[in-house]
Amino acid sequence: MHTLSFGLLMASLLSSVFATTLNPSSVTDGKLHGILPIVNQKVTYSEVVDCGSVSQIDLFRRARLWIAQSSSSSTSTFSLNDKETGDLVSRGKQVVSMPRSESFAGGVFSFRYSFVIECSNRKYRATITQIDVEDGNSDKLTPIEVYSQRNEKDLQLIYQELDKQLKGTLQLLQENVKNYKGF
Numbered sequence: 001m002h003t004l005s006f007g008l009l010m011a012s013l014l015s016s017v018f019a020t021t022l023n024p025s026s027v028t029d030g031k032l033h034g035i036l037p038i039v040n041q042k043v044t045y046s047e048v049v050d051c052g053s054v055s056q057i058d059l060f061r062r063a064r065l066w067i068a069q070s071s072s073s074s075t076s077t078f079s080l081n082d083k084e085t086g087d088l089v090s091r092g093k094q095v096v097s098m099p100r101s102e103s104f105a106g107g108v109f110s111f112r113y114s115f116v117i118e119c120s121n122r123k124y125r126a127t128i129t130q131i132d133v134e135d136g137n138s139d140k141l142t143p144i145e146v147y148s149q150r151n152e153k154d155l156q157l158i159y160q161e162l163d164k165q166l167k168g169t170l171q172l173l174q175e176n177v178k179n180y181k182g183f
Helices: 002-019 056-070 152-177
Strands: 036-039 045-050 078-082 087-098 107-120 123-134 141-143
Touching (some): 045 152, 056 123, 056 152, 107 152, 123 152
Antiparallel strands (some): 123 141
16 A cells, blocks of 8 residues: 555656656757747746946846846735845746637736846846746646746747846846946
């Protein structure tokens, strides 16, 4: 009996491990569905920005201020907020609203992601990764790399808009950190 229970437990664990593996057929030119950049089997956006003569502590302060002000949730907190190392980690939420058309049902799609900012040597590196699709009917999160609740064409439309918005987030961060307007 114990062997059967152990066997069933192992089978369920292995199936869950393999269920989160990226499907190679959905990756084209290093991008999920030809749109979202893949790094180490995860959708990841990353950029390094040189901010001239701005000190690490000022970069850290500006980045922390921007994340706090731009957060869509009043309850969002920093998982890591270390001014000594210049590291910030927060969770973000991106909502993609797609209009209905003849070929697409449309809808509102919510994504949660980790937002990591590392400040050092007058530069910062911003990384958006660990992107999950939020199920609208529950708190269930599905890694974007294995999300398959829509057909290929619908996913491409949704991911094109998500790509545009996440790149826009990185651009806004740059404008508000590098080009910070003091009072």
